[in-house]
Amino acid sequence: MGKNISYSYMYDGGFALALDGVDISVGEGELVAVLGHNGCGKSTLVKHFNALLQLQSGELSVAGLNVADQKNVWELRRRCGMVFQNPDNQFVSSSVEEDIAFGLENYETPRGEISGKVRKALRLVGMEGFEKRSPHMLSGGQKQRVALAGVLAMEPDIIIFDEATAMLDPAGRGEILSVIRRLREQERKTVVMISHYVEEAVFADRVYLIHDGRILASGTPREMLTDEELMKRTGLIPPVPVRVYYELKAAGLELQKCPLTNEELVEEICRLN
Amino acid sequence: MPVELENVSYTYASGTPYETEALENMSLKIKDGEFVGVMGHTGCGKSTMIQLIAGLLVPSEGKVLLDGNDINAKGYDRSVLRRNVGIVFQYPEYQLFETTVEKDVAFGLKHSGLDRGEVSERVRWALEIMGFSFDSIRNQSPLSLSGGEKRRVAIAGVLAVRPKIVIFDEPIAGLDPLGREAFLKLISDLNEDGTTIITVSHNADSMAEYAKRIIVLDSGRLIMDGKTRDVFSDVKRMEELRLGVSQPRLIADMLSKRGFEMPRDIVSCGELVSAIKERLIGGGCP
DSSP: OEEEEEEEEEETTEEEEEEEEEEEOOOTTOEEEEEOOTTSSHHHHHTTTTTSSOOOEEEEEETTEETTOGGGHHHHHHHEEEEOSOGGGGOOSSSHHHHHHHHHHHTTOOHHHHHHHHHHHHHHTTOTTOTTSOGGGSOHHHHHHHHHHHHHTTOOSEEEEESTTTTSOHHHHHHHHHHHHHHHHHHOOEEEEEESOGGGGTTOSEEEEEETTEEEEEEOHHHHHTOHHHHHHHTOOOOHHHHHHHHHHHTTOOOSSOOSSHHHHHHHHHHHO | OOEEEEEEEEEETTTSTTOEEEEEEEEEEEOTTOEEEEEEOTTSSHHHHHHHHTTSSOOSEEEEEETTEETTSTTOOHHHHHHHEEEEOSSGGGGOOSSSHHHHHHGGGTTSOOOHHHHHHHHHHHHHHTTOOHHHHTTSOGGGSOHHHHHHHHHHHHHTTOOSEEEEESTTTTOOHHHHHHHHHHHHHHHHTTOEEEEEOSOHHHHHHHOSEEEEEETTEEEEEEEHHHHHHOHHHHHHTTOOOOHHHHHHHHHHHTTOOOOTTOOSHHHHHHHHHHHHHOTTOO
16 A cells, blocks of 8 residues: 655754655554654554545555545545544534534535435444533543544444544443454444554554654554564553563463463463463 | 542533533542543543543532632642642553653653752653663653654653642553553652642543542443542443453453352452462462
8 A cells, every 4th residue: 555655744943754664554444553652753653545645655555545646635525524632622522413524515415315324323323312412511521422423424444443432431441352352243343543552552453663754564453562662662561461471471470372362361371270 | 648529520511502511510539649440432521520620621610629629710830730640641652742751751741840960860761660761861862762752752841840649641551561560659659758649540440450449430420439449449430431441350251150259349450360370279378
């Protein structure tokens, strides 16, 4: 999908290279997690996918559309939706249904179709019955689901979550993650998820690790997250089961394989007992 | 400098259809040098509580006492409050507004009476403690930084004033794992040096590891208050409240269910590992 992408932010006194020759490809229907520490360039990278940032060098096509071509911008933004970290920044209206309809109206969707699409989007995120509520009076997880519904109403092929769970409490995070899984399984959407919660990447198809504007490694969650050395170089902390595995190993207790989930860890320890 | 809430209630939008009682008759005392984690479901009143402590809201009923003095009484010198109680909001990046990072962090010191050199030293100290290289960050625009970096700059701005009590509203949300660890270690160090830390957090794992006392709010009431270990050991209650249970605690419970007995009071990763080691190697004396 993208080749050799570089991007620099310009300042008064110079520029900072945020992306340095990144190659990335995401297949149709894939769930890809992009992990990296704060400031590593992960948000910069995905903001190219729907032309929020203009490509400075390299090549990138999303859903078959060349992002460098200005003519494609509207179509790109419809096909590739984005949910940000702080849902409050994404609301434009005083009622949930109007907020979700906002994008559709901008794309001149015929009036008769709008309410059906809004309802469908709300159903997808499990927020039916909230049509008339004010988005600002909802809980964090509910707000984020409404923001997501606004994106889904556009019927995009690709959805990008830019640390969409970072500000939520555990209950809210669980809500969003289960919606993401459902989108992948039932709606066959392509999902790109940016996060630094390694636990969230466990159920991805593929993981990219970004460090200082470069791709450090990519592979399955198991390949990436159980590699302590690699996690350390990326500036991330492995999931708890992986940490337990390595600490036990250091004490001379070797489990048969490195577990990725709590269940696997429990299984391995019981086997050893 | 102890803080005390005395039968405090707070009602939002009093007299309108949106009237909500956010806090109900809460009494609480936080002594010098405590490290208090405040937990509770969204809307439970935690943010209201810390804003009352910081003097940003005035209680509808009851008193907020700092060092025994009512901070909302007529004639109270509020500069005492401002100098000693620092607050970092949930989205500290909204606190940034200056043209350079250095100026932004220095803002709180403007009327502190410190000379230029001292201000500059303080700013350097605060930025370095937040993990920045002072020389490479000082002239950048705070608005050009990444989300996590903005957050750290905003925190530096509060720390530069060296308040005796620092209140954080969800300080680690949005920080990456190493940033999170580094930040928690930093506030632990500040706490070791005598600073009182009051922090709201949803992150059960981090609170289990660092806080010494946990208070839990639900619908504007204080419903749990105790040593971190005691509060987190009550897995059933924490789950009922949808507060999340620390992952090591969860794993320990799963192991116990499978017949691999684990102590009931494990909350942190280190404790889990030692308990497993002890069980497998035997007798605790390998």
